[in-house]
Amino acid sequence: MSDDMTSSGWDVLDASHKALRTAVRAVPADGWHLPTPCAGWTVTHVFQHAVGDQIGYAAALTGEPGPDFDPFAPSGDLEGADPAALLEDALARAAKAWSGVDRDAAEVPVPVPPHTLSPWSGSAACGLDAAVHAWDITRATGGPSPLTPELARPLLKVAREIVEPLRPYGAYAAALTPDESDDGVTALLRYLGRDPRWSAS
Secondary structure: OOOOOOOOOOOHHHHHHHHHHHHHHOOOOOOOOOOOOOOOEEEEHHHHHHHHHHHHHHHHHHOOOOOOOOOOOOOOOOOOOOOHHHHHHHHHHHHHHHHHOOOOOOEEEEOOOOEOOOHHHHHHHHHHHHHHHHHHHHHHHOOOOOHHHHHHHHHHHHHHHHHHHHHHOOOOOOOOOOOOOOOOHHHHHHHHOOOOOOOOO
């Protein structure tokens, strides 16, 4: 993958794209079928879902075709595919779409309820999807967390804006009980229904 990645111009989204790109780069050749914090999904499932969601966010803005598969029912099969190319295509589409958004617009279309958000919230929601799945992949493969407190803070802000209506559809599990020792990253993960200490073993 090239380091000359397309920039969206939105800090949270660009940092989240970098997190997902870094996570995918680190997946070992034999790591695509490892279990992840997403119950029943392997690294491949999570990867396909994340790719589809980025294309979906781009399509909502541009009116271009969305993913040619259901991101919520990924095949889990990458035979014959180039994960690096798939990811770069999806991230470039999303970044290009968001780079053209009018920051002064009252709202922009997004592919999740409520289907319109402010430009900042929409771009951050797109970033939230990329960043949390980057975390899923790194937990599965044993890599370092791509989430930082600086990134987690705005992601938690937008999560509180969009996640509750999505839980009934299974997009996010029920929030876990906060712990008084939580930092920004663990607070975000618990809110998204993820155990910060999850391990495949």
